[in-house]
Amino acid sequence: MANKSIRYGVNLRKRERAVIKQKNTSYKCDVCGKSAVKRISVAIWKCTYCNATYAGGAFTMKTPSGETAARILSRSA
Numbered sequence: 001m002a003n004k005s006i007r008y009g010v011n012l013r014k015r016e017r018a019v020i021k022q023k024n025t026s027y028k029c030d031v032c033g034k035s036a037v038k039r040i041s042v043a044i045w046k047c048t049y050c051n052a053t054y055a056g057g058a059f060t061m062k063t064p065s066g067e068t069a070a071r072i073l074s075r076s077a
Contacts, residue, residue, distance in 0.1 A: 019059050027061040030054075037061055 006012045027037040029047040036049040045054040045061050057063040 023059045 006016045023039055026035045027045065028035050029037050029050060029052055031052040032047060032050040034047065034049045037045050037047045037052075037054065039059075039061075040046045040053075042058050043056055045056050046052070047054075054061060056066070
């Protein structure tokens with residue numbers, strides 16, 4: 001099957017490129033500190049070094065609303 005890419009509009013293609021880059025980036029692991037967290041499937045992220053598994057966003061490991069919730073929880077604890 002052919003790669004389905006956005007066809008029309010420079011801004012849409014730029015936005016798609018940015019999202020794909022975020023999806024394929026390695027993120028820092030909170031457990032071991034290595035930059036080895038990769039996307040396994042939608043919203044599931046796994047560290048290839050220590051095998052820690054995280055639930056996150058569909059295209060990024062941490063969503064802005066999740067970071068806000070973590071900040072609020074850390075203040076109240």
